[in-house]
Amino acid sequence: MSDQPQIVVLGAGLGGTIAAYEIRQALGKSASITVLNKGEDYWFVPSNPWVAVGWREPESIRVHLPPVMEKHGIGFNSVGAAKVHPKENRVELLDGSSVSYDYLVIATGPELAFDEIPGFGPNGHTQSICVTDHAKAAHAKFEELCANPRPIVVGAVQGASCYGPAYEMAMILDTELKRRKIRDRVPMTFVTPEPYVGHLGLDGVGDTKGLLESEMRDRHIKWITNAKVTSVEDGKVHVEEVNDDGSLKKTHDLDFGWAMMLPAFRGVEAVMGIEGLSNPRGFIITDKHQRNTAYPNIFGLGVCIAIPPVGPTPLPVGVPKTGFMIESMVTAIAQNLKEILAGQEPTHEATWNAICLADFGNGGVAFVAKPQIPPRNVNWASEGKWVHLAKIGFEKYFLHKVRSGESEPFYEKLALHVLGVKKLRFN
Template structure:
C-alpha cells in the first residue's frame, strides 16, 4: 500500500550525478501520480568530472557547485539534506543520521561509492600520503599539495590502485599535470610515472575501446610519462611508494618498485556505502547493489539502483583486480530505464524497459584529449570508437557548462545519447571531407 495517502512515495537516495538526473527524470515520468523525495548528505551538488581542474586551480569549487533545495522545490521534489544511517528493506524504511525515518513505496539507490582508501596502508588524503580527485574537498587539498610541488619540484606518481574501477580521471590528471607544469616551465624538473592495476595502458576497465591502448601509450611517450601496469600498491610512506608489478597471469611478483615521490594522486578502489553493506540479497560481498535487466533488485523488487553503486562483474580475468567503470552515458541509460519502469508500476503495469549501458567518455588533457564511444559499454560492441585531438578539451568545457545548466534548471532531457551521436557524426564528416 502507498506510504503517503493515495499516492505511492518514491525516494531517491543520493544526489550526485546519477541521483540528481534521476530525480528530474522520474518526476517528469510519474507526473502527479506519485510523490518524489531525495535524501542526500548535504545540500550541494558537485560536478565531479571537473575535479581534476580544481586540483590545478583551473576551476574554483564554487564554479562547479549547485545548491539543490531551490531546484528541487521548483520541480516539486521534496529534498532532505541528511545522510542515511541504515536501510531496512523489509520494512520499506530508510533511517537517517539525525534519527528520523523515511518510509517509501519505491526506493532508487544512487549513492555512489565509498572510497576504500583504508585498504592500502598510507593511501589517501585522510591520514595517508596521496591525493585524490574523487571529491571536490579532495581536489582542493590536491591543489594545495600541487602548490607545494610547484614551489619545490620533484617526482610525481599518478594512477589507480588494485580494485579500482575508475581510470579515466587518472589519465586525465596525469596529462593535466603535464600541461600545467609545462606552462609553468617546471616539467623538466618533475619525472612522472603512471601506476595502474590495468593489464595494459588504455584498458580502462573495459578491455579498451577502439585504439585507446595506442592513443594513450602514444600520449605517454610524447609527454615522457613512464608507466607500470599489472601494478599492486603494497603501501605508501611519506615520499615513498612500494609497488609490486605482477606477472601477466597474476601468479607471482614480476618486480618490486620503490618509487620516491614529491606528489602523488592515486584513485582508490570503491565499495558499497555503509548503510547498505551486509543486507542479504540486496548487495554483493563488496556492498554493491545487485540488479536485474530492469535495474531492479531481485529480492526487493521495489528497490532500484543506478550508477557506481550497482554490481557489475569485471569484463575478464586480469593479473590484478580491475573493476568496470560506470560512465555518465551508462548511468543515464540506467536512469531512463528506471524512470520508465517506475511510471509503469505507478500506473499499474510492470517494468519492461532496459538500460542500454552504453559509454561515452571525454578525457581532457588540458591541451587536447581522448574521446571514446562504446555501445554497449561491455564487449562485444556494436560501436567501438575512439579518437583524440584538441577538440576534446573544448568539448569537455562545453559538456561541463551544459550539465551544470541542466542541474540548475532542473531539466530532465537525456544528454549523453545526443553527445555520442554528435561526436560520431563529427568524426564521420571529418573522414569524408
C-alpha cells in the first residue's frame, strides 16, 4: 500500500470524470487517485435526445476512459460498486473484492426509478433517454413510429428532477417529424408534474414559462401540467391531473405509438440505506463544503446528492443538478481536499449556479440562473437559432474535455458568453 493518501472517485459520469481530472490537477502527485465505475466508457448524455431521432450515433458521443485516466496517472476500475462501507473506509465491488480509501468522492449519478409506476420505462412500455443505450433503443422504436404514424406522449413523471431534456425531446421530435413530412399525422402531448410549463424544478428562470408555452403553441404540442402518471399499458398512459391543493381535477387516458417520460431518481444501491450517509431516498447528505456530515472523509457531488425542492408544489417536483452546478461542486471538492491534505479546514463552497442550453432541433432556449435557487442575482432566459448551434459546439468541446483530461472549468465561461453576446463560437 502506498504511503500517499488514497482518494477514490465513485462514478465516471460528467461529475466523476471531471472530478478525477480536477483533483489530480489540484493535488499533483501528492495523492493516489482511483476511479471506480461500472463499465469503461463515458457517454455524453446531453446528446441522447439526438440519438433518439437518429441525429447521432452512440459511438460518436462515447469516450473510452482507461487510456485517458492512465495518461494522467489516475487508476481506473470498471467492475462496479456493490456497497460503500463508510465505517471501514472501503468500497465493496460487484466481484466481491474491495478498494480502500482515505477520502471518497461519491459521484454515482442516480438510479432510475422506473419501477415506481406500473408499466413504465424501457422494461415496460415507454422509452428513455437517460442512458445512451436507452436512447438507441428509443430510436429503433421511433423509426417504427415513422413507418406507422401514431400519437406521441413526452414529458416527465412525478418526482422527476430533470426537465430540460423532456422539453428538448418534444421539440426535437417535432422538428424531425416535420423534416419527414409526417408531423401532421402525429399528435403530441407533453405531460409533466410541474405546476406550469417552464417551471423546470426551479420555479422558472426569466420568462421560461412564456417562452416554452409559446414554443409549444407554435408547434401544436398540447400539455398537461400538475400531472401524475398512475400507470402505463401498451399504447396508453393513464394520468391524473390535480388541482393546486393536490385534489383530483381530471383523468386522462392518452393513446400513444411512442412515449418517453423522464423518471424520478433515487440513490444507487451501493449507498442506499446507510445511516448518516444517505437520506431515505438514497441521496448523499452533504454540507456547504460538499462533505458528508457523518463521515467527513466522504464528499458528494452531482445528481446523487440531496437538495430540497425550491418550494411546495401539488406534486413532487425535484431540483435539477445542472452541469454548471456540478462543475462548481467538483472545484470546491478539489480545493477542499487540497486544504485538508495540507492540514487545514476546508473553506470552498460550490456556487450552485445554472446555465442550460435547451436545443429544439432548429432553435432553442437558453437560461442562466445565478444562483440556481431563487431569489437570484441573475435571472435570464432567451431563445433563438444560436442556441442550437451553441449546443453542437458545447457537445464538441465537452467531449474534447473528457478525451483530453482537461481540468479547466468551463461553465462560468459559457455563462459569461451567453449573457454577454448571446452567440458562442467554439473552435
